[in-house]
Amino acid sequence: MTKPAEIWREHKKLHSYLGKQGKLLVWTKILVAPVGFEHQTPYFVGIVILDGERMPVQIVDADEKQLKPNQKVEVVIRKIGKAKSEDVIEYGIKVKPI
Amino acid sequence: MRIQILGTGITKFGELWSKSLLDLATDAALEAINDSRLSINQIDAVFVANMIYGKIANQDHLGALITSALGLKCASFRVEAACASGGLAVHLACQSLMAGTYKNVLVVGVEKMTDVGISEITSALMGAGSDMERKAGLTFPGLYALMAKAHMAKYGTTKKHLAAVSVKNHYHASMNEKAQFPFEITEEKALNSPEICSPFTLFDASPITDGAAAVILSSDLTSGSTNNVYITGSAVASDTVDLAARDSLLELRATKEASVKALKQAGVEIKDIDIAEVHDCFTIAEILAMEDLGFCKKGEGGDFIKKGITRLGGKMPVNTSGGLKACGHPVAATGLKQIIEIADQIRGRAGKRQAEGINCGLAHNVGGSGATVVVHIIQS
Numbered sequence: 001m002t003k004p005a006e007i008w009r010e011h012k013k014l015h016s017y018l019g020k021q022g023k024l025l026v027w028t029k030i031l032v033a034p035v036g037f038e039h040q041t042p043y044f045v046g047i048v049i050l051d052g053e054r055m056p057v058q059i060v061d062a063d064e065k066q067l068k069p070n071q072k073v074e075v076v077i078r079k080i081g082k083a084k085s086e087d088v089i090e091y092g093i094k095v096k097p098i
Numbered sequence: 099m100r101i102q103i104l105g106t107g108i109t110k111f112g113e114l115w116s117k118s119l120l121d122l123a124t125d126a127a128l129e130a131i132n133d134s135r136l137s138i139n140q141i142d143a144v145f146v147a148n149m150i151y152g153k154i155a156n157q158d159h160l161g162a163l164i165t166s167a168l169g170l171k172c173a174s175f176r177v178e179a180a181c182a183s184g185g186l187a188v189h190l191a192c193q194s195l196m197a198g199t200y201k202n203v204l205v206v207g208v209e210k211m212t213d214v215g216i217s218e219i220t221s222a223l224m225g226a227g228s229d230m231e232r233k234a235g236l237t238f239p240g241l242y243a244l245m246a247k248a249h250m251a252k253y254g255t256t257k258k259h260l261a262a263v264s265v266k267n268h269y270h271a272s273m274n275e276k277a278q279f280p281f282e283i284t285e286e287k288a289l290n291s292p293e294i295c296s297p298f299t300l301f302d303a304s305p306i307t308d309g310a311a312a313v314i315l316s317s318d319l320t321s322g323s324t325n326n327v328y329i330t331g332s333a334v335a336s337d338t339v340d341l342a343a344r345d346s347l348l349e350l351r352a353t354k355e356a357s358v359k360a361l362k363q364a365g366v367e368i369k370d371i372d373i374a375e376v377h378d379c380f381t382i383a384e385i386l387a388m389e390d391l392g393f394c395k396k397g398e399g400g401d402f403i404k405k406g407i408t409r410l411g412g413k414m415p416v417n418t419s420g421g422l423k424a425c426g427h428p429v430a431a432t433g434l435k436q437i438i439e440i441a442d443q444i445r446g447r448a449g450k451r452q453a454e455g456i457n458c459g460l461a462h463n464v465g466g467s468g469a470t471v472v473v474h475i476i477q478s
Binding site for chain 2: 025026027028029030031032033034035036037038040043045046047054055056057058069080081092094
């Protein structure tokens with residue numbers, strides 16, 4: 001449901017996050033998802049600290065055992081949710097443990 | 099301040115497939131008007147609290163819709179602040195009465211949530227979160243789970259502490275015929291129910307609920323019966339919508355600010371509170387509320403509840419209605435239900451769950467993950 005103009009506007013900021021490293025503060029495993037995320041369950045979401053800024057972000061390529069406070073993470077670009085056939089495919093930032 | 103609660107009305111909370119949004123709103127409103135002994139034409143304004151009906155049913159303009167359904171042509175307003183919509187509507191109604199614009203007003207909170215599926219309602223509720231939170235695939239259980247994990251790591255709060263909230267509130271709901279889940283549960287059942295997002299199981303979360311609740315408020319202190327009850331404090335505070343942007347995940351700062359203001363307005367202290375209805379959308383939220391309202395020290399909320407102090411019969415009962423957890427959580431009706439429960443306890447109308455010696459109560463209504471908090475003080 002994300003609008004093309006919104007995606008175009010938001011994509012301009014994405015590159016500034018690429019490759020940034022930070023640390024994990026706290027996380028949870030989601031089993032009941034909103035529309036567009038149902039196919040990913042269970043998935044991990046956490047609050048990470050990047051350049052002193054806290055942000056909520058999905059955690060990918062992770063084993064549950066790797067998730068602990070202060071775990072180092074790196075920003076990666078990934079598809080956000082599942083676009084319907086007529087929707088624009090949206091990309092955004094997620095993190096993976098390193 | 100001194101605003102009289104002239105009448106109250108509340109529907110059954112639950113999966114009410116035979117009732118529409120309008121049925122629920124008018125049932126609660128007419129019950130409140132009858133209870134107030136005013137004639138319907140004495141209502142000067144209607145405040146309607148609702149969060150998600152526009153999103154899931156494509157029907158907005160609820161102020162006029164509900165006002166006209168009651169046969170009224172007076173001023174009407176729709177108020178939205180996520181799960182704090184009900185408390186905020188009462189706050190605004192009080193302001194209009196204190197300003198002298200209106201003399202008698204109807205405040206009705208209503209939500210019709212069970213017509214759509216779980217993913218759709220989970221998405222609709224995330225309208226109360228931030229854009230970054232939505233893009234991260236977060237949900238409201240997820241946001242409160244992050245707070246729970248932070249609290250567990252810092253203070254040693256356990257899943258048994260969380261379960262104690264659920265067990266207590268189900269016990270209270272077992273005595274409330276309007277509750278969605280009017281039955282008791284065991285600690286074992288709470289701990290062994292399916293996980294919805296770590297560390298929460300199903301019994302850590304409030305349900306999806308249909309329901310409505312209404313009050314008639316008046317600035318005319320001469321009307322009413324001998325068994326009068328008054329709002330003496332009403333305060334609102336805001337914080338960032340994005341949970342991660344806050345200084346601390348261990349407290350709701352807006353709870354502290356709103357309660358300090360409301361208590362000061364009422365001229366009472368936290369130790370004077372005999373009973374409270376707090377916003378237990380998730381079990382951790384009741385633990386945070388006990389600490390942030392000042393009923394116990396930071397970090398000790400879990401033990402405070404587990405000791406039974408807040409169970410009916412204890413020193414300061416909390417969520418005698420069954421709370422959001424077991425009475426149900428028709429989002430915008432919740433703030434009104436809390437005020438009605440306290441008014442009923444003060445007036446001795448709480449039936450099987452009546453507590454003794456109740457003169458002063460506190461209602462704590464939270465929007466989102468703590469971005470809006472409304473606190474009311476209600477006294478005899």
